[in-house]
Amino acid sequence: MAFDILELGTDDAHRLQQMLPMFGEAFDDAETYRGASRDYLTRLLGRDTFIAIAAIAGDEVVGGLAAYVLDKFEQERSEIYLYDLAVAEPHRRCGIATALIHKLQHIASRRGAYVIFVQADHGDDPAIALYTKLGGREDVLHFDIDPLKSGTLY
Numbered sequence: 001m002a003f004d005i006l007e008l009g010t011d012d013a014h015r016l017q018q019m020l021p022m023f024g025e026a027f028d029d030a031e032t033y034r035g036a037s038r039d040y041l042t043r044l045l046g047r048d049t050f051i052a053i054a055a056i057a058g059d060e061v062v063g064g065l066a067a068y069v070l071d072k073f074e075q076e077r078s079e080i081y082l083y084d085l086a087v088a089e090p091h092r093r094c095g096i097a098t099a100l101i102h103k104l105q106h107i108a109s110r111r112g113a114y115v116i117f118v119q120a121d122h123g124d125d126p127a128i129a130l131y132t133k134l135g136g137r138e139d140v141l142h143f144d145i146d147p148l149k150s151g152t153l154y
Helices: 010-026 038-045 096-113 125-134
Strands: 004-007 050-057 059-072 080-089 113-120
Touching: 004 096, 004 113, 010 050, 010 059, 038 050, 038 059, 050 096, 059 096, 080 096, 096 113, 096 125
Parallel strands: 080 113
Antiparallel strands: 004 050, 050 059, 059 080
C-alpha cells in the first residue's frame, strides 16, 4: 500500500480534523475525540509546541501522530512527548506507525530536541513492541492529578 507522511501546518487543519475519529476508533474512546473546531486546530497547528503528522493514502488519513514540545528549565533544550499515535485498522502492519515515528525523529532532530518520549499502557502489546524496537524502555509510574477545584490556594 502506498502512503505519504506529512507534517501538518496551519493549512492542514482539515487533515487533523480527519484524524480525530480515527483516534477515537483506535482507542475505543470516540467521546474524547469527538472533534475540535477547525479554527482551534488551525491555531494549535500554528504553535511551535505542537506537532501533528498524518499518513495519507489517496485522499484518506490512515494514520496520525500528535506530539508536544516541552522546553526544559534545567538546560537549554527540549523534549518531545509523543502523545497519540494510531493507524486505522485496515492499514495496520504496513509500516505506517514506524514511518510516522521516523518523521517525528527527523522533526525532533531539526528542532534540536534532546529526546522523544512516549508512554504505553500495560497490555498494549503492539505499541510496546513498536516502541521497544525503536528506543530504550524505562519502567515508570504515571499519575493523573486533577487540577485544583477548591480548597486553599498557596
